Structure formats: structure tokens, C-alpha cells
Amino acid sequence: MSAFAGSNAAPTFSNQPTSAQRGQNVTLNNGVDMPLLGFGVYRSSPEDTLSSVATALDTGYRLIDTAAAYMNEEQVGEAFRASGLNREEVFIESKLWISDYTYDGAHRGFDRSLRKLGMEHVDLYLLHQPAPDEFDRTLGAWKALCEIARSGRARAVGVSNFNEDQLKAAMDLTGIVPAVNQVELHPFFTQGPLTAFHDAHGIATQAWSPIGGVNRYWGDPTPSDDPLTHPDITAIAKAHGKTTAQVILRWHLEMGHAVIPKSVTPSRIRENAALFDFALNEQEVALISQLDTGKRGGPDPKAISTKTYDFQIPD
Numbered sequence: 001m002s003a004f005a006g007s008n009a010a011p012t013f014s015n016q017p018t019s020a021q022r023g024q025n026v027t028l029n030n031g032v033d034m035p036l037l038g039f040g041v042y043r044s045s046p047e048d049t050l051s052s053v054a055t056a057l058d059t060g061y062r063l064i065d066t067a068a069a070y071m072n073e074e075q076v077g078e079a080f081r082a083s084g085l086n087r088e089e090v091f092i093e094s095k096l097w098i099s100d101y102t103y104d105g106a107h108r109g110f111d112r113s114l115r116k117l118g119m120e121h122v123d124l125y126l127l128h129q130p131a132p133d134e135f136d137r138t139l140g141a142w143k144a145l146c147e148i149a150r151s152g153r154a155r156a157v158g159v160s161n162f163n164e165d166q167l168k169a170a171m172d173l174t175g176i177v178p179a180v181n182q183v184e185l186h187p188f189f190t191q192g193p194l195t196a197f198h199d200a201h202g203i204a205t206q207a208w209s210p211i212g213g214v215n216r217y218w219g220d221p222t223p224s225d226d227p228l229t230h231p232d233i234t235a236i237a238k239a240h241g242k243t244t245a246q247v248i249l250r251w252h253l254e255m256g257h258a259v260i261p262k263s264v265t266p267s268r269i270r271e272n273a274a275l276f277d278f279a280l281n282e283q284e285v286a287l288i289s290q291l292d293t294g295k296r297g298g299p300d301p302k303a304i305s306t307k308t309y310d311f312q313i314p315d
Contacts, residue, residue: 001177008287022274026258028179029202032156034124035091036253037275038063038210040262046075048264053079055266057090059273065260067095067128068113068313077117092117093124095160096145098305099135099312106144114153114313125154126182129304130166139173146176156180160303164197171201180204185257186212187227187248190292195257206258211248213262214297230291243271250275251288
């Protein structure tokens, strides 16, 4: 299996001292460095995207995650340009929505993302969902992403919400190992077998909803049903003089996961970046890992297709 220019070994993590501005990096399987800490804009309005990305970049985040389906790629690009940062200083990633799956559709969708971002390349481009009942279309789109990566217009390509069998199918089709699989992952849904597969094949794990926010989108959980208020995590946070969100995000880093926490509140955006002045011990990491319920908080990727989610991405 190829990873384009780099080796196909497992990702390596920097152990050099870092700051919140620089963060820590994971070296992807093609040699591209990706920050472990990023900033997400899922469900952010265009207005909130402009202000929150500006705050994140000012705070020191150097990875911004968006998607065609979030309808805010334009604002991500606008906030980046307003920051005055050089393009090579910020890692930009976006995702192709299922309505553009097929080989030709993926090329068109990628061109649209670049146009909306106002950029000549992205650092990472992902397939947003596996769409298993239309998997031939998914594989056609994956083949196109591999060609886009060879062209240099995406420095790395990967997938989101894929399981082990779907990853194998993509790899078998093209001989290319996805650089990243972005999946729901938090203390209540740790995805142990999937992350072990990632480690074995040199695929970086990037966690969406890393502090379990997806569990709060559709309900009012009790303290023991919410990672942010679970007693065990609360006790660990008190021992370190940190917030529960910081402890959960630090747990991800100790586990080797990249994270893309989302907030539109400036104080929380800054708080979520303050992860590099403390560490969890092995017992604390294990205690948090044992909170896994095996229960997904977000939609099941098996149920997502152009039939169940039939919206199109506007030009």
C-alpha cells in the first residue's frame, strides 16, 4: 500500500516542548505534519464562523476543520485571510459531501471547495461519510481524491466515519492508505477496535465531537451521562486544577488522537487550547478510557445516503 511520498509506517508524534500556538503535530503517512489540536466549525453560522475562527487563529490554533456540508467554507477562508497569517502557517481541511460522490463529482466538489475557501490548495481533504448503500459511488470519489492528492492541490487525503471494512475497500481499490479517518470519538465512545486498525495501518485518528458535545445536541443528559460532568472526569480535573473539557482533550492527546473541538465562545476557545502545560498519568488515562459505553451519540454512518440526506451543495 502506498502513502504517496512518505512511508506507510504508523504515525509518529513529536515529543518536543510545545506551546498552545504551535501545538503538537502528528506526521501523516505521506510525511505531511498535521497539528493534533485543531478548531471545528460544525453547526456554526456564517457569522459565528467568521468570529470564532478569528479568535481561534489569534489564540494559536493552526488547524481549521470545515466541510462543504457545513455551508461555511467561504467564511473560513475569509477569516484566514483577515488573520494576516501566511498560508503555510495554517492547516486547512475540508470534506466532500455525499451528493458529489462519483469520480467526476468529486473533482467538481473539490474545485467548488477551493473556490469557496479562496485557496489554491487544502492541506487535507476527506470523504465526509462512507454512504455504504452507494459504496461504488464512494469508491469512485475516493479514486478522485487520490488523484487530487497526486496533483498537489490537496497535501493529504482521507475519510471520515469509515469502519474497518470500508477502509480496506478504499485501500484495496487504489493501493492508497487514507492519511486520516475522522470519527466520532470521546470518553463514552472510544472506538477501540477501529483506532487499533488505524494504528496498524498508519492512519491518523482525528476525533470529532471530542468532548462529547454530540451527546448534548439531542437531549438533556444527566451528569453521569455527559463526559463534561461525569464524576470521574470531574475528580481528575479538580486534581489538576483544570476544566473537565481540558482533561478530556488532554486524554485524547495522551491516546494519540487529533482533536477538533468546536465553540463560538471566546473564553472556551482559549480554554480548549490550554492543553500543553499538564499531562495525565497512566491511571487517569485508563480510568477515562473505561467510561466507554459503546453507544454512538451521532447518526449511524450506515444510515446515511443520498436517500436519507438528500440536500445538494450549492455552487
